[in-house]
Amino acid sequence: MSKTHQWPIDxxxxxxxxxxxxxxxxxxxxTTSHIFTLIQSRNTQTPIQGYTFIxxxxxxxxxxxxxxDNISGxxxxxxxxxx
Numbered sequence: 001m002s003k004t005h006q007w008p009i010d011x012x013x014x015x016x017x018x019x020x021x022x023x024x025x026x027x028x029x030x031t032t033s034h035i036f037t038l039i040q041s042r043n044t045q046t047p048i049q050g051y052t053f054i055x056x057x058x059x060x061x062x063x064x065x066x067x068x069d070n071i072s073g074x075x076x077x078x079x080x081x082x083x
Contacts, residue, residue, distance in 0.1 A: 016053040017063075018080035027066035027074055027082045038063055 024034055038060045041048050062077030071082055
């Protein structure tokens with residue numbers, strides 16, 4: 001039996017915003033510069049370099065909450081589970 005469909009899978013893309021946050025050092029590694037990068041990605045509807053997701057407003061707000069040391073609020077808005 002031969003394959004009829006094949007799609008490349010990138011682990012970073014599969015993790016989306018949670019993987020991106022983890023790559024920045026976790027929720028405590030989020031900086032103001034990271035927030036601006038997310039906003040630019042949303043406004044231009046262009047994924048962040050090296051990723052394929054485009055963050056929505058709720059996920060950006062979650063990252064702002066991480067930046068302000070509100071882990072539970074950040075988790076609620078991003079859908080991630082960080083401690």
